[in-house]
Amino acid sequence: MTKTRLEAFSDGVIAIIITIMVLELRVPHETSWEALRPLVPVLLTYLMSFVFLGIYWTNHHHMLHMVDRVNGAMLWANLHLLFWLSLTPFVTGWMGENKFVEVPTAAYGIVLLMAGIAYTILERTIIAFQGPHSKLRAAVGRDVKGYASLALYVTAIPVSFVEPRVAVGIYAATAALWLVPDPRIERRV
Amino acid sequence: MTKTRLEAFSDGVIAIIITIMVLELRVPHETSWEALRPLVPVLLTYLMSFVFLGIYWTNHHHMLHMVDRVNGAMLWANLHLLFWLSLTPFVTGWMGENKFVEVPTAAYGIVLLMAGIAYTILERTIIAFQGPHSKLRAAVGRDVKGYASLALYVTAIPVSFVEPRVAVGIYAATAALWLVPDPRIERRV
């Protein structure tokens, strides 16, 4: 089986998720700059989620470059990742509309963590399918950055209940870590 | 005619259906874990519908692997399937927001049944077009799993009026039956 439709479907779902998030930015009734002020945290959260989804898209793009054939397990590992990503607009809206308070900030981290785990499962599924000479394993190595991100999310979730703004800072730092596309794979390409 | 656009259009529609369902998960105004409790049945229904749509997508993906050329009847059989799938968000929202009561649970089953029938019609249309040496017929054989699913839906619909939670269990069991991609086709690929 070829990877064309897996890529096309994932592109479609991520494109829709990244775009419907903007629907949470409700058009205000007033027409002053003041009317935009309550939207600032919503806009900042939207920007952060846009960057996270952009990271998933570019990394997915890099990862699939290492894939020639696709099996059923990969289709479902990919759908599992898309499921968690599809919850991003919900937690983005919840955290953004409530200006980064405790529970919604923790919920945001939980969705990020689950998406990160799902990405790792997809990576492991591909490596298992490719066997001992896996191109992807050679490219990602021990995947330090991937596991570091999971550790950062695990840290940020309890921090949300004490200092939610620190947790948001950890999310932003994790995004910054990934903004550069993975040099290990780019080098090989 | 080639199948590229049929695949691309189906991928697009299924990607959108699977993603707009999440809009039913309305962002709560409160910020406690308690505020998420009424969303639990909505989230569970969303998960079940996500899995059903994932099944349709992967099976559609497998089925189209057996197709080389496309005719007008196939385009319309495919649109017919997409029509029933497009009603999924509506019945998902109705069943989920009302915590699995009678009529919405039956309506959910009716949409699943009609989508299952539409899938079978598409399968038969392809087999008829491919003629006596149909690759797809060789792959699906008597399609026991397909007809068993239709029988399960037909059973679950009346059950909804007596014990809606049992009907939901039947839907979940049917999904479980399909979670593994069709080995008959995978073997041939």
Next chain:
Amino acid sequence: MTKTRLEAFSDGVIAIIITIMVLELRVPHETSWEALRPLVPVLLTYLMSFVFLGIYWTNHHHMLHMVDRVNGAMLWANLHLLFWLSLTPFVTGWMGENKFVEVPTAAYGIVLLMAGIAYTILERTIIAFQGPHSKLRAAVGRDVKGYASLALYVTAIPVSFVEPRVAVGIYAATAALWLVPDPRIERRV
């Protein structure tokens, strides 16, 4: 220039239009079959618009089979068609929620007419670009069916103000006319 992205973009836009229409089917708060009754005209209008968009998609699919190269005028003639199609959910909702009364029924016909004119303009633009040996002109000939549809819409619009249900019947009859994919082109393919 190749036609790949023109097809992909059109598929994307039509897939989204056909799917967001279903958002007009608002989930009722009650859980009886009765609660669905006010949705019946909305569902029927949705079905009709789904069929119309399906017709545009399959005809667009057939037409692009006759196209090898794309120029700027074709890109814009295509965007013009997509603009009118994008108004379909609006008039579908307006007509469906008001049970086929005069003005919304006429507005529905106006959008159908404008989309039909836009399709004809796209067809003429392609034929002009292909020059004297245009494959598309050879396939569509005098395009009797296309012009007959425009005449039917022009008739139905004033009829909407007298007997809106007759106008709806004319729309349905026009759709029926097109349900079979164009044999002139299919023969040539």
Next chain:
Amino acid sequence: MTKTRLEAFSDGVIAIIITIMVLELRVPHETSWEALRPLVPVLLTYLMSFVFLGIYWTNHHHMLHMVDRVNGAMLWANLHLLFWLSLTPFVTGWMGENKFVEVPTAAYGIVLLMAGIAYTILERTIIAFQGPHSKLRAAVGRDVKGYASLALYVTAIPVSFVEPRVAVGIYAATAALWLVPDPRIERRV
């Protein structure tokens, strides 16, 4: 790396943005032509934004024709462009629902300006990656039209606070400037 997924993802995002804008056209409860009157500015703004997004799509289409290989910086420059374009439905709704008053009209111009800057950054990123013999640089030359558009937006933003309708006129004039696809590139293709 190939450009296929970059094109597919951009097509998907632009297709969704262009289509969800129409959701701002709320179905009126009345059924007279009068009921459409308050929607006229919303519809006109939608039309203008549709044209702007169409321009970005066709120019993106032309620009990517000059690209053979893609790197990580291009993926992110492209995501940056899509981010600003994704804010179009928000400012379109704000300006349209308030009939072109000062602040929303300026906000509309700011989003256009930022999208224009993002497009220029993407162009420069591609040219830098292609090196001294860049096909794209040869095609766009000094990009007079691109910089003229940025100058027009910079002019229109302060004008919005004095005569918002003049600012809207400047936006429309800028769109008119671009409606013809770039002859410099078309000639080379």
